[in-house]
Every structure is written in structure tokens, then in C-alpha cells.
Amino acid sequence: MSTSVTEVMRGLPRDVYIRHERHGDTVHYSLPEAVARELTALQVRPGDRVLEVGTGSGWTGALLAGLAGPDGRVISVDISEELAGRAERIHRDRGVENVSCHVGDGLAGFSEAGLLDRVVVWCTPPRVPDALVGQVVDGGRMVVCLPIAELPFLTVVATITLAGGQPAVQAITSGGYVQSRTTPSDEVVVPHRWVDAMTDGPRPSWVSIAWRDRDTSDGIGARTVLDRLLHPGHTVTYGRGDVDWNSWNAFSATLNDPALSTADLRGRMRAIGHSTPDSAAMLQVDGTIVADAEGSPSLTILRTWLELWERAGRPAADRLTPALVRNDDPGCAGWDLRVSW
Numbered sequence: 609m610s611t612s613v614t615e616v617m618r619g620l621p622r623d624v625y626i627r628h629e630r631h632g633d634t635v636h637y638s639l640p641e642a643v644a645r646e647l648t649a650l651q652v653r654p655g656d657r658v659l660e661v662g663t664g665s666g667w668t669g670a671l672l673a674g675l676a677g678p679d680g681r682v683i684s685v686d687i688s689e690e691l692a693g694r695a696e697r698i699h700r701d702r703g704v705e706n707v708s709c710h711v712g713d714g715l716a717g718f719s720e721a722g723l724l725d726r727v728v729v730w731c732t733p734p735r736v737p738d739a740l741v742g743q744v745v746d747g748g749r750m751v752v753c754l755p756i757a758e759l760p761f762l763t764v765v766a767t768i769t770l771a772g773g774q775p776a777v778q779a780i781t782s783g784g785y786v787q788s789r790t791t792p793s794d795e796v797v798v799p800h801r802w803v804d805a806m807t808d809g810p811r812p813s814w815v816s817i818a819w820r821d822r823d824t825s826d827g828i829g830a831r832t833v834l835d836r837l838l839h840p841g842h843t844v845t846y847g848r849g850d851v852d853w854n855s856w857n858a859f860s861a862t863l864n865d866p867a868l869s870t871a872d873l874r875g876r877m878r879a880i881g882h883s884t885p886d887s888a889a890m891l892q893v894d895g896t897i898v899a900d901a902e903g904s905p906s907l908t909i910l911r912t913w914l915e916l917w918e919r920a921g922r923p924a925a926d927r928l929t930p931a932l933v934r935n936d937d938p939g940c941a942g943w944d945l946r947v948s949w
């Protein structure tokens with residue numbers, strides 16, 4: 609952590625914004641370790657113009673305001689009118705003048721802010737949006753959490769610099785933020801993008817399959833996979849020591865396999881593995897493997913994937929090779945982040 613980031617964080621406990629006597633509490637905040645890491649990577653300089661996407665509690669906007677100093681300017685955008693208004697009121701109460709909060713979809717950029725030196729995104733867009741890239745000056749810097757496959761939670765945090773209008777990834781590290789949305793929501797348990805089947809109830813289970821394009825229109829394949837994982841015919845301990853989840857999470861994306869799938873079982877057991885319409889096998893975060901049957905074809909493939917991971921030495925995300933790939937999806941044109949080993 610740089611000295612200035614340490615100093616601003618030491619001088620401003622997050623409770624000042626998360627729990628507020630008059631403006632109430634909020635569940636929309638980022639973890640201090642992640643905030644420290646992202647702000648260090650962002651390298652905000654005095655006088656910078658900074659856009660933050662995802663105002664949340666307002667805490668990170670106030671930290672950015674401290675880093676940019678009185679000559680700098682922080683523009684903070686949240687999809688939630690309630691959150692943007694709440695944060696704005698706390699900033700005004702505290703006499704913080706160099707940050708302003710606005711309502712909108714931050715992935716569309718914020719044209720009134722003009723050209724920006726720094727952009728930080730505290731939620732996970734589907735990709736690096738062109739609208740944000742186009743607003744950053746040459747030599748500017750973005751820190752943004754990005755998917756590395758079209759599966760929830762398979763994300764890393766990327767530091768991106770701009771040269772000649774082109775984004776280039778400087779570094780990636782393990783990390784995850786709630787998915788960006790186009791409407792406000794307090795839902796933080798079930799991702800809203802790329803969930804292909806889920807159960808009801810207070811502790812919902814869900815599954816995400818990279819082969820969703822080949823599933824039936826009513827998602828029978830995804831529902832069958834989820835049912836197989838919730839009622840596995842075969843459960844076995846992986847048996848090669850504690851699972852380094854961050855490493856498996858990132859490495860699995862390097863397989864770039866359409867059968868890659870992820871799930872959260874009963875709201876507490878993350879799982880990543882292989883599935884097809886006929887079989888399913890996943891390694892869970894607690895080190896057990898669940899599969900439809902002992903002889904499951906998915907289990908055989910999962911074991912070959914795990915062997916590749918072990919042979920690679922369970923690399924941390926920052927050892928993978930990142931690449932930005934064009935995606936002109938009209939919903940969010942920009943750059944997909946993909947990783948290889």
C-alpha cells in the first residue's frame with residue numbers, strides 16, 4: 609500500500625460512511641483490504657480527475673477525494689438514486705467539496721465529467737466498456753474487476769492503462785465485486801448475470817453453465833446439472849491438501865472450455881467444474897468433489913483439469929497471462945478479459 613493510501617485510509621474509518629446516525633446504514637460497501645489494493649494500483653495523483661463507478665456507502669469516494677486533493681475532482685456514479693443521494697449528503701455534512709455523486713449507469717461513462725485521469729469500478733461489468741475507455745486520457749489508468757469467463761465469480765481485478773486510445777492490461781490479481789446492474793438492487797447473494805438455474809428459499813442454490821447457448825430454451829440442462837450437484841450420486845475428498853480457491857478459480861478460466869461450469873450450493877458452497885446435459889462434477893471450496901456418479905464422464909475430465917492445475921503449481925492469478933479481446937455486443941461493446949497459462 610502506498611503511503612498516501614495508508615494515510616487517507618487511516619484518517620477515515622469506513623464506519624463514518626457505512627453506519628450513519630442521521631442518514632442510516634448501508635450494506636453497499638467494499639472490503640478495506642480490497643479498497644487498499646485497488647487504490648494503490650490506481651495511483652491517484654493530486655489534481656487528478658477521477659471517476660468512480662459504484663458510489664455505495666460513499667467511503668471510497670471520500671478516500672479518492674483525499675488522494676486527488678483540493679485541486680482534484682472525483683465524480684462518483686451509482687445506479688441507485690438512494691445511494692448516490694445518501695453519499696452526497698454525508699459528503700456535504702463532512703465538508704468534502706471535491707467529490708460529487710450522480711445517478712446513472714456508470715458503464716456508460718459520465719460525459720459531463722470530461723476527460724478523466726483515473727477510473728475505478730467497484731462492481732463487475734461484463735467487460736471493459738468502450739464508453740469508459742473513450743473517456744480516459746492517454747497515459748490514464750483504470751482499475752476494474754472483470755470476468756475471465758461468462759460465469760459468475762470467475763473474475764480478477766485488472767489494472768489497465770491507455771495509450772493511443774487502446775487499453776492494455778498491466779496487471780491482474782484475484783478479486784471480486786458484485787456484478788454491475790442496469791437497475792438498483794440490494795440482492796448480493798445471487799448474481800443476476802449468467803445464472804442458468806436456481807432454487808427458491810432463503811439459501812438459494814444456483815448453477816452457471818458456459819454451454820448455455822446449447823441448452824433448451826427452458827433451461828432443462830442447467831436445472832438437471834443443479835439437481836445432480838445438490839443430490840450427488842458420488843462424493844469424494846479431493847485429497848491433495850487444502851484447495852487454494854483463488855488459484856483454482858482463476859486457473860479454471862484458462863481451460864477456456866465450454867463445459868466449464870460453476871455453482872453455489874445452498875448459499876454457502878462455491879463449486880467449479882465440468883458439466884454436460886448428461887453429467888456433472890465439481891470441486892467445492894471445502895475440498896470435496898461432487899459428481900453425478902462414480903463413473904461420471906464429467907468427473908474424468910475434471911480430474912484431468914485438476915492434474916493440469918497441480919502440474920502448473922496452482923498459480924496465483926497474477927501469474928496468468930491476460931489478453932483483451934474485442935466484443936461488439938450492442939448491450940455493452942468493449943473488451944473481454946481472457947487469461948491463459
Ligand SMILES: C[S@@+](CC[C@H](N)C(=O)[O-])C[C@H]1O[C@@H](n2cnc3c(N)ncnc32)[C@H](O)[C@@H]1O
Pocket residue numbers: 636637638639661662663664665666667668685686687688691712713714715730731785786787788789790792793
Ligand atoms: C460494492 S458497492 C461499492 C461500495 C463502495 N466502493 C464503498 O466501499 O462504499 C457496488 C456499488 O455498485 C453499484 N452499481 C452496480 N451497478 C452499477 C452501474 N451499472 N453503474 C453504477 N453503479 C453501479 C451498486 O449500486 C453498489 O452501490
